[in-house]
Amino acid sequence: MPLELKYDIELELRDKDGKLISKRIEKGHTWVKWMIYVLYIQLAQTSLTVTKTSGSSTSQGASGYNLSVASNYGDGTYGVVVGTSDLAYDIEQYSLNSQIAHGNASGQLLYGNTSVDDVAPMTNGFRFFASRVFTNSSGASITVKEVGLYVRNLIMLCRDVLSVPVEVQNLQSLTVRYVISFTYA
Amino acid sequence: MSYHLRMREVVKDMSKLKCYIELELRDKGRLIQKRKFASKTYVKQGLMCIQMLMSQRSTISLTDVSGTPRTNFFTDDGTNYRANGAYGDLTKGIVIGTSDTPYAYEQYKLQNVINHGSSGGQMLYGVQTIDAPQLITGGYRLVLSRVFTNSSGASITVKEIGLYCMFYAAAGPNYFTIMQAREVITPTAVANGQSLTVRYIFTVSST
Numbered sequence: 001m002p003l004e005l006k007y008d009i010e011l012e013l014r015d016k017d018g019k020l021i022s023k024r025i026e027k028g029h030t031w032v033k034w035m036i037y038v039l040y041i042q043l044a045q046t047s048l049t050v051t052k053t054s055g056s057s058t059s060q061g062a063s064g065y066n067l068s069v070a071s072n073y074g075d076g077t078y079g080v081v082v083g084t085s086d087l088a089y090d091i092e093q094y095s096l097n098s099q100i101a102h103g104n105a106s107g108q109l110l111y112g113n114t115s116v117d118d119v120a121p122m123t124n125g126f127r128f129f130a131s132r133v134f135t136n137s138s139g140a141s142i143t144v145k146e147v148g149l150y151v152r153n154l155i156m157l158c159r160d161v162l163s164v165p166v167e168v169q170n171l172q173s174l175t176v177r178y179v180i181s182f183t184y185a
Numbered sequence: 186m187s188y189h190l191r192m193r194e195v196v197k198d199m200s201k202l203k204c205y206i207e208l209e210l211r212d213k214g215r216l217i218q219k220r221k222f223a224s225k226t227y228v229k230q231g232l233m234c235i236q237m238l239m240s241q242r243s244t245i246s247l248t249d250v251s252g253t254p255r256t257n258f259f260t261d262d263g264t265n266y267r268a269n270g271a272y273g274d275l276t277k278g279i280v281i282g283t284s285d286t287p288y289a290y291e292q293y294k295l296q297n298v299i300n301h302g303s304s305g306g307q308m309l310y311g312v313q314t315i316d317a318p319q320l321i322t323g324g325y326r327l328v329l330s331r332v333f334t335n336s337s338g339a340s341i342t343v344k345e346i347g348l349y350c351m352f353y354a355a356a357g358p359n360y361f362t363i364m365q366a367r368e369v370i371t372p373t374a375v376a377n378g379q380s381l382t383v384r385y386i387f388t389v390s391s392t
Contacts, residue, residue, distance in 0.1 A: 180235070
């Protein structure tokens with residue numbers, strides 16, 4: 001098994017009482033090019049021009065925040081993020097195509113904090129989770145079609161268009177869990 | 186719309202952060218042998234380092250290459266995860282050794298690292314070069330290369346290679362080396378006067 005850092009995406013839909021309605025796993029498609037850029041910057045301790053999630057190009061140097069995804073409640077600038085676009089994946093992308101904003105207004109979801117669990121064993125490998133709960137208090141249903149992972153320095157590491165969009169009805173919550181792993185056999 | 190409780194795994198063509206290893210054996214600069222193969226795997230601590238930087242939790246315990254557990258890492262420091270070893274520097278970058286002890290995910294160092302120098306059993310460690318990301322068909326790659334030169338007077342057989350990165354923690358002397366990956370390779374004899382180039386090639390691809 002080649003040296004591969006891979007991710008899968010777990011999606012859990014729950015009702016207003018926390019009862020699990022559905023759960024499924026999507027195989028992660030791929031990291032975007034900025035993941036390689038971030039690794040290069042850290043390994044080489046140098047700077048490189050990157051495109052931030054805002055769309056602006058800037059020189060990014062080595063930083064403790066180039067891989068940081070553990071974000072606070074309500075902060076949609078980094079961590080696990082969700083959106084409504086099904087624009088096809090492209091390795092050059094630097095942001096979700098239509099990110100859902102934090103809040104309880106129309107079209108918004110409440111962003112919980114992004115938590116990162118410890119590394120734990122799995123069959124023939126190890127994994128850790130980066131998870132976030134998104135709660136719909138907007139008054140109407142919202143369909144999540146894309147998910148992504150942003151770092152604190154506002155760089156996107158990956159974006160996935162869900163094979164099956166998830167409709168999150170009012171008062172329901174969606175947990176998006178990145179399962180980042182490697183296998184040794 | 187109602188949802189049914191289900192677990193479904195969608196198997197699609199996945200692209201991952203992949204790694205290949207390339208070895209080049211040269212005699213006075215002339216290429217004798219070249220081969221490329223998929224790297225086997227990280228060690229557990231390789232994933233723990235990524236988890237530590239993603240979580241920003243400083244309390245994670247990692248064992249450095251001396252076998253000493255380290256904690257209280259300055260996770261917000263920009264020098265973490267560096268592999269840019271200078272000439273002769275074994276603390277970061279690609280390293281080589283002579284042991285063929287099988288891989289185990291709990292390993293934290295090469296089992297018998299070859300030291301830098303021109304004495305018996307030593308090889309000269311070149312500068313660890315790290316090329317900027319390059320566009321390839323359908324994706325990008327990142328290449329780490331290091332040249333090891335044998336000026337020891339006798340042949341040395343390389344059986345293991347690894348990748349070391351340096352991290353910053355509170356305890357003195359503050360900078361510690363953590364192994365990210367180790368590979369047992371087909372033994373490669375490097376005769377006196379020859380050099381071995383080892384490359385780690387990371388790729389992301391959408392094809």
